[in-house]
Amino acid sequence: MNHDASLPPPPRRTRGILLLGLAVVGSAGVAFVLRKPLMMSAPTCMAGRWHGCYDTFNGVVLMTLVTLPLAVLVAWVLARRRRAAGVPSAWRLSLAEVGMVHGTVPWVWMILMPGAGAGVVPGRVSLVPLRDLVTMGPLGIAGNLLVFASLGFFAPMRFAALASVPRVLALGAGCSALVESAQYVLWLDRVSSVDDVLVNAAGAALAAAASRRWWRTAERGRRRRGRDPHWRRRAEHTSATGCAA
Numbered sequence: 001m002n003h004d005a006s007l008p009p010p011p012r013r014t015r016g017i018l019l020l021g022l023a024v025v026g027s028a029g030v031a032f033v034l035r036k037p038l039m040m041s042a043p044t045c046m047a048g049r050w051h052g053c054y055d056t057f058n059g060v061v062l063m064t065l066v067t068l069p070l071a072v073l074v075a076w077v078l079a080r081r082r083r084a085a086g087v088p089s090a091w092r093l094s095l096a097e098v099g100m101v102h103g104t105v106p107w108v109w110m111i112l113m114p115g116a117g118a119g120v121v122p123g124r125v126s127l128v129p130l131r132d133l134v135t136m137g138p139l140g141i142a143g144n145l146l147v148f149a150s151l152g153f154f155a156p157m158r159f160a161a162l163a164s165v166p167r168v169l170a171l172g173a174g175c176s177a178l179v180e181s182a183q184y185v186l187w188l189d190r191v192s193s194v195d196d197v198l199v200n201a202a203g204a205a206l207a208a209a210a211s212r213r214w215w216r217t218a219e220r221g222r223r224r225r226g227r228d229p230h231w232r233r234r235a236e237h238t239s240a241t242g243c244a245a
Contacts, residue, residue: 038062057110064106071102096158103150111179115189123184126193133195145203148172152204156215163215165208172204173197
């Protein structure tokens with residue numbers, strides 16, 4: 001017996017479960033750290049009231065964490081349907097789709113929350129780069145980095161055309177520019193800043209770089225399937241064999 005032989009790589013399903021477990025543990029850690037401010041909005045949110053829940057940062061974060069099991073369930077259903085159809089990388093694609101939505105929509109919602117003078121105070125802009133960065137503070141910079149981090153992390157795993165850090169950087173900048181423009185056009189009593197666009201785009205690019213291992217693998221798999229016209233037949237045979245077993 002050769003004890004020096006390298007161990008086989010873990011199956012894809014095991015890696016998917018591991019990633020899901022890490023996401024759940026991370027969310028639980030965030031909830032524990034922020035438990036005191038989140039609990040301030042819990043009674044209002046549990047009562048189903050809009051005011052005091054969905055129009056506050058604490059309420060939106062709380063509902064994002066509460067609906068995490070539902071997001072996992074949706075990803076599981078999508079993965080099962082893909083596996084039944086013989087689609088490879090079913091878990092990766094499903095987690096990427098759900099992760100993009102669940103991790104991005106709450107941030108955009110919070111950015112578009114109206115201020116006290118919404119509808120009365122005209123839109124304001126700050127077009128001098130790096131001027132507002134000093135006043136953001138560490139918490140503000142961290143929040144802006146996370147706005148499109150989920151999009152940057154999962155989009156290259158789902159769409160082969162985005163399997164590039166510069167492309168994700170451009171995607172993050174474009175999405176951020178749209179959100180900042182909406183703040184200005186809708187008179188939300190918020191400042192549309194070019195620094196927000198820069199930091200949002202940087203967060204998306206950093207997240208894409210962090211997920212490079214998985215979206216590079218997905219890209220190679222798509223290229224292989226493009227060169228092999230019989231891959232779908234083999235995938236359907238494998239799926240049927242698994243169901244029969």
